[in-house]
Amino acid sequence: MSRAQFEERFFGVARWVVIAFLAVITVVPFYYMLLLSLKPIDALLLDPGSLWVSAKDLTLSTYRDVLRSTDDGGQGFLKFLLNSALVSLGTVALTMLAAVPGAYAISRLKFFGHRQVSALFLAVYLFPATLLAVPLFVVFAKLHLSSSLFGLAVVYVAQTVPVAIYMLKNYLVTIPSSIEEAAALDGCSRLQTVRKVVLPLALPSLMATGLYVFMIAWNEFLFALLFLAADPGKWTVPLGLAQLSNGVEVPKTVLMAGSVVLTIPVVLLFFAAERLLTEGLTSGADKS
Amino acid sequence: MTTAPAGTPQRRHTGGRSTDRPAGRVRRPMTASRRANRAGLAFVSPTFVVVLVVVILPILWTVLLAFQHAKLVDIQGMGLFGNWTLDNFHQVFGSAGFWSSLTTTLLYTAGATFGSVALGLVAALALRKPFRGRGLLRAAMLLPYVAPVVAVSFVWEVALSPQYGVVNNWGHRLFGWDDPIAFLSTRSYEVHLLGLHFDVPLALLTVIAFETWRYFPFAFLFILARLQAVPGGLEEAALVDGATTTQRFRHILLPQLMPVIALLCVLRFILTFNKFDDVYLLTGGGAGTDVAAVRVYDFLTARYDVGAAAAQALVLAVSLMVLMGLYFKFFGNKVQEES
Numbered sequence: 001m002s003r004a005q006f007e008e009r010f011f012g013v014a015r016w017v018v019i020a021f022l023a024v025i026t027v028v029p030f031y032y033m034l035l036l037s038l039k040p041i042d043a044l045l046l047d048p049g050s051l052w053v054s055a056k057d058l059t060l061s062t063y064r065d066v067l068r069s070t071d072d073g074g075q076g077f078l079k080f081l082l083n084s085a086l087v088s089l090g091t092v093a094l095t096m097l098a099a100v101p102g103a104y105a106i107s108r109l110k111f112f113g114h115r116q117v118s119a120l121f122l123a124v125y126l127f128p129a130t131l132l133a134v135p136l137f138v139v140f141a142k143l144h145l146s147s148s149l150f151g152l153a154v155v156y157v158a159q160t161v162p163v164a165i166y167m168l169k170n171y172l173v174t175i176p177s178s179i180e181e182a183a184a185l186d187g188c189s190r191l192q193t194v195r196k197v198v199l200p201l202a203l204p205s206l207m208a209t210g211l212y213v214f215m216i217a218w219n220e221f222l223f224a225l226l227f228l229a230a231d232p233g234k235w236t237v238p239l240g241l242a243q244l245s246n247g248v249e250v251p252k253t254v255l256m257a258g259s260v261v262l263t264i265p266v267v268l269l270f271f272a273a274e275r276l277l278t279e280g281l282t283s284g285a286d287k288s
Numbered sequence: 289m290t291t292a293p294a295g296t297p298q299r300r301h302t303g304g305r306s307t308d309r310p311a312g313r314v315r316r317p318m319t320a321s322r323r324a325n326r327a328g329l330a331f332v333s334p335t336f337v338v339v340l341v342v343v344i345l346p347i348l349w350t351v352l353l354a355f356q357h358a359k360l361v362d363i364q365g366m367g368l369f370g371n372w373t374l375d376n377f378h379q380v381f382g383s384a385g386f387w388s389s390l391t392t393t394l395l396y397t398a399g400a401t402f403g404s405v406a407l408g409l410v411a412a413l414a415l416r417k418p419f420r421g422r423g424l425l426r427a428a429m430l431l432p433y434v435a436p437v438v439a440v441s442f443v444w445e446v447a448l449s450p451q452y453g454v455v456n457n458w459g460h461r462l463f464g465w466d467d468p469i470a471f472l473s474t475r476s477y478e479v480h481l482l483g484l485h486f487d488v489p490l491a492l493l494t495v496i497a498f499e500t501w502r503y504f505p506f507a508f509l510f511i512l513a514r515l516q517a518v519p520g521g522l523e524e525a526a527l528v529d530g531a532t533t534t535q536r537f538r539h540i541l542l543p544q545l546m547p548v549i550a551l552l553c554v555l556r557f558i559l560t561f562n563k564f565d566d567v568y569l570l571t572g573g574g575a576g577t578d579v580a581a582v583r584v585y586d587f588l589t590a591r592y593d594v595g596a597a598a599a600q601a602l603v604l605a606v607s608l609m610v611l612m613g614l615y616f617k618f619f620g621n622k623v624q625e626e627s
Contacts, residue, residue, distance in 0.1 A: 007533040018414040019425065025501060026429045032454060033443045049457030102335025110321065111328025117336065124343050128562030128608075130584040131601040134353060135346035138594060158342035165335065190327050219436040221565045226589070238438035242569060245442050252446055259439035270434045274427050278509055 030263075037062055037260045041251035062257035070232075075250060077258055079233070080240040083149060084218055087236060090153035091217035092210050095160045099209070102161075103168035104194060108177065124162045129222055132158060137226055147231040155223045160213045167212065171205030172198070208276040215266050237262045353598035376599035385578060390607065393561065393579045396496060401556040403500030405549060408507025412515055413537075415508075426512075433505035441569040444498055448472055475576040491575035495567055499560060507552050514548040515541070554615065561608050580604045 035053055036044060043050075043057040068074020102121070105111065136158075140151050175198060183193045199206070224239040235243065241258050244250045270277065318326075357373050380386060411429065415422060432440060447454050450468035459465040469477065469490070477490040518541060526536050564581040567573060573582035580600065587597035 004530065004532040011533050015414050018410055019419075022411055022414065022429055023425055026431050026505075029440065029443050029447070030431055030435070032447060033439070036446065044452055048452040049454055049461065051454070098335050098338040101331040105328045105331035105335075109324045109328030109331065111325045111332065117332055121335075121339060124339065127343075127347055127605055128564075128581055128584075128601060130562065130564055130581050130597075131350050131605055132343065132346050134584070134588060134594060134598045134601055135349040136342075137588065138353075139346070154342060157338065158346075161335070161339055161343075215434060219438070221438055221569070222585075226585075238436055241442060242438050245445070252452070255442065256446070259436075259442050263435050263439045266434055266436060267431065270430070271427060274430070278430070278513075 033256055033259055033263070036253050037257040039253055041253045044253055062251075062254045063261070065254045066257045066261065075240070075244060075254065075258065076232075077237065077240060077261055080235050080237040081261065083234055084236040084238075087149050087153050087156065088214050088217040090150065091156040091160060092213050094153060094157045095164050095213045096206070096210060098157060099161050099164035099168060100199075100206075103165045103172060104198065106165065107169045107172035108180075121162045121165050124158075129159065133222065133226055136223075140227060147228055147234055149234060152223060152227055152236075153217070155227070156217045156220060159220065159223075160216050163216075164209050164213055167209045168202070168205055171202055175201050204276055208273065208279070211269055211273050211277060214269065218266055350598045350601060353595055354602045355599075356595055373595075376595040377603075379593075379596050380599045380603055389578045389580055389583055392492065392577065393581075393604075396492060396499070396567070396577070396579055397557055397560045399493075399496040400499030400503070400560045401553055403496060404503040404556055405507045405552050407500055407504035408509075408552070409511055409545070409549065411504060411508045412511040413541075415512065416515055429508060430505045432502045437502070437565045438569060440502065441498070441566060445472065445570065448494065472571050473575045489576050491571055491577050495570055495577050498570060499563070499566060502566070503556060503560075507556070510548055510552055511545060514545055518544045550619070554612070558608065558612070561611075562604070 032051075035051070038059065039053045039057045040059055040061070043053070064074070066075045066077045068076070069079060070076040102117075106117065106121075132155075136155055140155075143151075179197060179201070180193050183197045184190075188196065219238060220236075221238045221242065224236045225242070228234045228236070228239055229243070232240075232243075237258070241255060241262055244258070245252075245255050354376055355372055355374065357375065415426060415429075446452070448456070448471040450456055450470045453468075455471070456465065456468040459469070471494045472491055474490040476487040479486045479488050522540050522544075523536055526540050531539070562581055563579070564585060567577050567579050568582050568585065571577045573579065573586070581604065584597050584601045584604065587593050587600055
C-alpha cells in the first residue's frame with residue numbers, strides 16, 4: 001500500500017471518528033441538562049450514572065418549582081425571565097441606535113480620521129471587562145443606578161457596540177454605492193438615503209446584529225453580578241441561576257430546569273436565524 | 289467612495305445655506321469629499337459619544353483610580369483627583385499569589401487558545417466535505433458557543449461532581465476509578481504512569497478543557513468559512529502531482545488558512561486573558577485557578593478596595609498590551625505579508 005493510499009484510508013476513518021466525537025461532546029451535555037431537569041432529585045442521587053429517565057420518575061414539577069414566584073414556594077424564575085427580557089431588549093434598542101450611524105459612517109464616508117475611529121472601536125476589546133467594571137461600579141453607586149435594570153442595559157451597550165459596529169460595517173460595504181448615488185440623484189438627502197435605501201437593504205444584517213447583541217445581553221453574567229447581586233427582585237436569569245446554585249437548599253434538578261429555561265430562548269433564536277448569524281459573524285473572514 | 293453630485297440639496301448641518309440662495313454667493317459649493325467628511329463626522333459622532341461615555345472615560349478613570357487611595361465607602365465624597373499614591377501597586381505586586389496568579393492566567397490563556405483553535409481546525413477539516421446530516425451537526429456544534437455560560441458551567445459542575453456526577457459514576461464503572469475525582473477542586477492530582485509520578489494541575493486543566501469546548505465553535509466557524517473559499521483547482525493540481533492528504537494539507541491548505549488562524553489566536557488570546565465568568569463560575573478561582581480577572585473581582589467586592597482593583601485591572605491590561613506588542617513586533621510583518 002502506498003503512502004497516498006494509506007493516508008486516504010486513514011483519514012477516511014479518522015474523519016468519521018472526529019465527526020462522532022464532535023457530535024458527542026456538543027450534544028451530550030445538553031441532553032444531560034434536559035435529562036436531569038426531568039427527574040426528581042432522589043432519582044439523580046440514587047443512580048447518578050443513568051442516561052435516561054424512567055417513566056415513573058418523569059416529572060415536570062421541577063419546572064413548576066423553578067418558575068413559580070418565591071411567595072408560592074418556587075424560585076421565581078418567571079420574574080428573572082422578565083428582567084432578562086427587559087434588559088436584553090433594551091440593550092438591543094440602545095446598541096442599534098448607537099451603532100448604526102457609526103457603522104454607516106465608517107463603511108461609506110471618508111471623513112477625517114475614519115481609520116483611527118474604526119480602529120478605536122475595535123481596540124475597546126483589548127481592555128478587560130473587569131477594567132470597565134471598576135469605574136462603572138463606582139459611578140453607578142454614585143448615581144444610585146447600581147441596582148436598576150436600565151443601568152445594566154447601559155453597561156451592556158458598552159460591551160456590544162464594538163461588535164455591532166464591526167458586523168454592520170462588514171455588511172454595509174457590500175452594498176454598492178451606486179445605489180446611494182442614484183438615490184442622491186433623485187433628490188434624497190443623506191439621511192433620507194440612509195433611511196429609505198440603505199437600512200432596508202441592510203435588514204438581514206440589522207437582524208443578525210440585533211440577535212447577536214440580544215444573545216450577549218441575555219447571557220451576560222459579570223455586570224449583573226456586580227450591580228444586582230444585592231437585590232433578588234431584579235436578578236436576571238443567569239444571575240439567579242448562579243446565585244442559587246451556590247447554595248445547597250435548592251435541588252440540583254430544579255436548577256437544571258432553570259438552566260433549560262435560560263438556554264431555550266437563545267437556542268431557539270439562534271436556530272431561527274443560524275444562517276444569518278454565522279454569515280454576519282464571519283463575513284470578511286473568507287476574503288482575507 | 290460615495291460621490292454625491294454637486295447639485296443635490298445641501299445637508300442639514302450646512303445650516304443656513306440652501307440651494308435657492310441667489311447666484312453670486314461668495315463661498316464655493318463644497319466639494320464632494322468635504323461633504324462626505326462632514327456627513328461622516330455627523331454620523332459617527334453619536335456612536336463616538338456613546339463609546340466615549342461608556343467605554344473610554346471609564347477606562348481613563350480606572351487609570352486614575354489605580355493611583356489613588358480609594359475605598360468604596362469614601363469614594364462618594366472624593367474628587368476626581370487627589371490622594372495620589374503608589375500603594376495600590378505595592379499591594380498588587382506584593383500580595384501573596386500575584387506572580388502565581390499571572391502564571392496561572394498565562395497557562396490558562398495559552399492552553400485555552402491553543403485548544404479551541406486546534407479543535408476548531410480539526411472540526412472544520414472533518415466537516416469540510418458534505419455528508420448526510422452535516423447541516424444539523426454544524427448547527428449543533430455551535431451550541432456550546434451560543435448557550436449561556438452560566439447554564440453550561442452549571443451542567444459541567446453537576447456532571448463532574450464527585451457525589452452525583454455522571455462522569456465519576458461512569459469512570460468508576462468503565463475504568464474502575466476507586467475514589468471519585470473532584471475535578472473542579474483538586475489543585476494537583478497525582479498520576480502514576482509507568483512507574484512515574486506526575487502532579488497534574490487538575491482543576492486548571494478542567495477549566496482549560498471547558499474553555500476549549502466552549503470556544504472551539506467560534507474558531508470552527510471562521511476556519512470553515514475560509515476553507516470553503518480556497519479555490520478547488522489548487523488542491524486538484526496537487527492531487528494530480530501525487531501529493532498525499534497530509535502533504536496537501538501542509539503545503540496547500542495550511543498556508544491559505546494561516547492568516548485566519550493567526551487572527552483567531554490573537555483574538556482568542558485577548559478574550560480569554562480577560563475572561564472572568566467561566567473560571568469564576570466553575571471554581572470560584574480556587575484550587576490553582578486564580579486567574580487575574582477573578583482577583584480584580586475579589587478586590588472589588590470582598591474588600592471594597594476600588595484602588596487596588598483598578599491597579600490589578602490595569603496591570604492585567606498592560607501585560608496583555610506588552611504581550612500583543614511583542615507578538616506584532618515578531619510576527620506582525622509576517623501576518624501582513626501573508627494576507
